[in-house]
Amino acid sequence: MTAIERTADLRGLQTWLQSGLIGPQPIAADEADQILAPSARLTGSQRWSIYQRAYSSRLLKCMAEQFPALNHALGEDLFADFAREFLVAYPSESYTLYELGRRFPGFLEERRPDRDAPDGSREPWIDFMVDLARFERQLFVLFDAPGHEGNPFAKPETPDERLVLQPCFALGSYRFPVAAYYHEVRIGKDPAYPSAEHSQVALVRTDYSTHTYRVTGFQHALLQILTRGLNVADALRVLGADLNLSGPEIQKFWTGTRGRWIAAGFFIPSG
Amino acid sequence: MAPAVARERSTLTIDIGSFAADVAALPRLGLGLGLRGTHFDHILTERPDVEWFEAISENFMDSGGRPRYVLDQVAEQYPVVLHGVSLSIGSTDPLNREYLAKLKALADAVTPAWVSDHLCWTGVLGANSHDLLPIPLTEKTLHHVAERVRRVQDFLERPLILENPSTYVTFIESTIDEPDFLRALSDETGCGLLLDVNNVYVSCFNADLDPVGYIESFPCDRVVQMHVAGHEHQGTHIIDTHDRPVVPEVWELYRLAWQRTDGASTLLEWDGHIPSFEECHAELLKARRYMGGQFNAGRSHDVTKSGHESLSTPVDFLVPNVMESAVSE
Ligand SMILES: [Fe+2]
Numbered sequence: 001m002t003a004i005e006r007t008a009d010l011r012g013l014q015t016w017l018q019s020g021l022i023g024p025q026p027i028a029a030d031e032a033d034q035i036l037a038p039s040a041r042l043t044g045s046q047r048w049s050i051y052q053r054a055y056s057s058r059l060l061k062c063m064a065e066q067f068p069a070l071n072h073a074l075g076e077d078l079f080a081d082f083a084r085e086f087l088v089a090y091p092s093e094s095y096t097l098y099e100l101g102r103r104f105p106g107f108l109e110e111r112r113p114d115r116d117a118p119d120g121s122r123e124p125w126i127d128f129m130v131d132l133a134r135f136e137r138q139l140f141v142l143f144d145a146p147g148h149e150g151n152p153f154a155k156p157e158t159p160d161e162r163l164v165l166q167p168c169f170a171l172g173s174y175r176f177p178v179a180a181y182y183h184e185v186r187i188g189k190d191p192a193y194p195s196a197e198h199s200q201v202a203l204v205r206t207d208y209s210t211h212t213y214r215v216t217g218f219q220h221a222l223l224q225i226l227t228r229g230l231n232v233a234d235a236l237r238v239l240g241a242d243l244n245l246s247g248p249e250i251q252k253f254w255t256g257t258r259g260r261w262i263a264a265g266f267f268i269p270s271g
Numbered sequence: 272m273a274p275a276v277a278r279e280r281s282t283l284t285i286d287i288g289s290f291a292a293d294v295a296a297l298p299r300l301g302l303g304l305g306l307r308g309t310h311f312d313h314i315l316t317e318r319p320d321v322e323w324f325e326a327i328s329e330n331f332m333d334s335g336g337r338p339r340y341v342l343d344q345v346a347e348q349y350p351v352v353l354h355g356v357s358l359s360i361g362s363t364d365p366l367n368r369e370y371l372a373k374l375k376a377l378a379d380a381v382t383p384a385w386v387s388d389h390l391c392w393t394g395v396l397g398a399n400s401h402d403l404l405p406i407p408l409t410e411k412t413l414h415h416v417a418e419r420v421r422r423v424q425d426f427l428e429r430p431l432i433l434e435n436p437s438t439y440v441t442f443i444e445s446t447i448d449e450p451d452f453l454r455a456l457s458d459e460t461g462c463g464l465l466l467d468v469n470n471v472y473v474s475c476f477n478a479d480l481d482p483v484g485y486i487e488s489f490p491c492d493r494v495v496q497m498h499v500a501g502h503e504h505q506g507t508h509i510i511d512t513h514d515r516p517v518v519p520e521v522w523e524l525y526r527l528a529w530q531r532t533d534g535a536s537t538l539l540e541w542d543g544h545i546p547s548f549e550e551c552h553a554e555l556l557k558a559r560r561y562m563g564g565q566f567n568a569g570r571s572h573d574v575t576k577s578g579h580e581s582l583s584t585p586v587d588f589l590v591p592n593v594m595e596s597a598v599s600e
Contacts, residue, residue, distance in 0.1 A: 010363050010406065010407070010411070010412055010415060011363040011395070013407070013442075014362065014363055014392060014404075015396065017404065018394060018395050018396070018398060021400055021402075022394075022398055022400055035442065035444075036440045036441070036442060036443065037440070037441045037443045037445075037478075039441075039477060039479055039508070040479045041506075041507040041508070042507050042508060044440065044443075046507075047439050047440040047477070047508070048439075048440050050439040050440075050510070050580075050583065051402060051440070054402065054510075054582055054583045054584065055400055055402060057582055058401060058582055058583075058584070058587070059401060061582070061585075061587040062401075062586060062587050062589075062590050065587055065590040065592070066590060068594050069594075091398045091399075091400075092399040092400075092401060093397050093398055093399060094399060095329055095357035095370045095399060096332075096333060096357070097329070097401060097586060097589050097590055098333065139593055139597055140593050143336055143337075143591055143593045143596065144333065144334045144335060144336035144337075144338060144591065145335050145336060147335055149340065150340075168335075179599065180599075182597070183597070183599035186594050186597060186599075205336070208337035208340065208596060209597070209598050210593075210596060210597050210598065211598045211599075211600050212597070212598070212599050212600060213600045
C-alpha cells in the first residue's frame with residue numbers, strides 16, 4: 001500500500017504519523033513528502049522531523065526528572081540510552097505524565113543481560129540500578145498520593161487498639177542502601193556506588209514532605225502486617241505468633257518504638 | 272440525580288445554542304498567569320496581585336498531595352480556569368471516559384471560569400505522545416471533531432474552549448483555513464475559542480501565512496481567552512518554546528487581537544526555564560502597553576544564533592520536583 005492509500009482516512013493518517021513518532025523508525029522522507037506540504041524553506045518530511053526530535057527530548061527530560069538519583073548514578077548519556085529504549089518498549093499510555101516512569105524499574109530488570117544467570121552471580125550494579133529506580137518511583141507516587149494532611153494523627157495516648165497506619169505510607173526493601181544514596185545526591189553530593197547491603201525503609205508523608213526512616217528487620221515485619229490494615233494491638237499478636245515470641249518480649253520491642261513512630265506520623269486513630 | 276431531572280438536564284445541554292450563550296456570558300478576567308509548581312510557595316505566602324490563574328488539568332485531577340492542596344487554596348482567592356493537554360479531541364481513538372470523568376470531578380470541585388484544551392490529537396491506539404499534533408483541516412475532520420466536541424460538552428455539562436495549536440506541518444489534503452475551521456466548529460457545537468497569539472505567529476511563519484490576515488479572519492467574537500508566550504526562531508522555522516519573553520512582533524499581534532476580541536482574558540504561558548514569579552508577572556503586565564494604539568508590524572525577527580533547537584511544547588514543568596520534598600530521617 002502507498003502512503004497515500006494508507007493515510008486516506010484520519011485513522012490511517014494518525015496511525016502512520018504516530019508510528020514515525022513513537023516507533024523506533026522515522027517515517028520515510030519520500031512518503032512524508034506525499035502527505036505533508038512543504039514550506040518555503042523546508043520539505044514536508046523536514047517539517048515532520050521537528051516533531052520527531054521534540055518527542056524524544058521532551059520525554060527523556062521528564063524521565064530524568066522522575067529519576068534524578070538514577071540519572072546521577074548512570075550519568076546523563078547512559079541514563080538517556082536506557083530511557084530511550086524504555087520509551088520505545090513502553091510508550092506512554094496515560095493522559096498523565098505521572099505514569100511515565102511506572103514501568104521503568106520493571107523494564108530495567110527485564111532487560112538485564114544477566115537475567116538468566118543464577119542468583120548470586122548477577123551484576124550487582126544492575127541490582128543497584130533497579131532498586132534505586134524502585135525507590136525513586138515509590139517516592140514519586142507518595143508525593144501526590146492521597147494523604148492525611150489536614151486531619152488528626154494519633155497521639156501518645158491513643159491506645160494500640162486504635163493505631164492504624166496512615167494512608168500515605170510505604171515500605172521498601174532493597175539490596176543496596178538506595179535511600180542513603182538518594183539523599184546524598186539530593187544534597188548535591190556525588191556519592192560512590194554503595195556496596196551491597198540489605199536495607200529496609202519506611203516512607204511516610206506528613207505536611208506534604210515524604211520522610212524516609214530506616215527500619216530493622218523486626219520493625220519491617222510489624223509494618224508489613226500493619227499494611228494489611230490491622231491495628232497495632234492485633235498486628236503485635238500476629239507478629240508474636242509468626243516469630244514465636246512471648247507477649248512480654250513483643251511488648252519490650254514495641255515500647256522502644258511506639259513513641260518515635262507516633263511522633264513521626266506513622267499512625268492515625270481508627271474509628 | 273433523579274432520572275426525570277437527568278433527562279431534563281440532557282435536553283438542555285444538547286441544545287448547542289445554550290453552550291454558545293454560556294460562552295458569550297463568560298467573564299473578562301484580565302491578565303492571568305499559568306499556575307506552576309515552582310511558584311507555589313510564593314503564591315501561598317505572598318498572595319500576589321495577579322488577576323487570575325490557569326491550572327493544567329492533568330496536574331491536579333489525580334493529585335492527593337500538595338499540588339491539589341495549593342490549587343484549592345488558589346481557587347479560594349483567585350478566579351481559576353482549567354487548561355488541558357490530553358483531551359485529544361482530534362484523535363480517532365474513542366474518547367477517554369476515565370479522563371473525562373476525572374476532568375468533570377475536578378471542574379465540579381474547583382469551579383473554574385471555563386475548561387479549555389487544544390484543537391489537536393495527542394495519540395492513537397491508546398498511546399500518548401504528550402505533544403499537540405495537528406490534524407488535516409477538511410470537511411470530514413471538521414465533522415469528526417464537532418461530533419466529539421458535542422459529546423464532551425454533553426458529558427461535562429459545560430462548553431469546551433478550544434485553542435489553536437502551534438504547528439510545524441500542514442497537510443496537502445487540507446482545504447480549510449484554521450480560522451474558518453474554528454469558526455465552523457464553534458458554529459456547529461457552540462464551543463468557545465482560545466486564541467493563542469504566539470501560536471498564530473509560530474504556525475503562520477512555519478506555513479508561510481500572514482499572521483495579521485489570520486487574526487483578521489479569526490472569529491474573534493467567540494474568543495474567551497488569549498495566550499501569549501515566548502518562542503525560538505530558527506530561521507527555517509519557529510519553535511514554540513514557552514521559555515523566554517514574548518517577542519515584540521507577537522505583542523503587536525496581541526494589540527490587534529485585544530481590539531478584535533474586545534479585551535479577552537489574557538494569559539502568559541512560561542513553561543521552560545521558568546523565572547521567578549515577579550519576572551513572569553512583569554512580563555505579563557507588558558500586555559497593558561498593547562491595549563491601545565496602532566498596530567505596528569514593522570520589525571524583523573531575531574534568529575537564534577546558538578545553532579541548537581530548543582524544545583517545543585515543554586512538558587517537564589508538569590513533573591513535580593519530588594526530591595525537593597523528600598526528607599531523610
Ligand atoms: Fe497556548
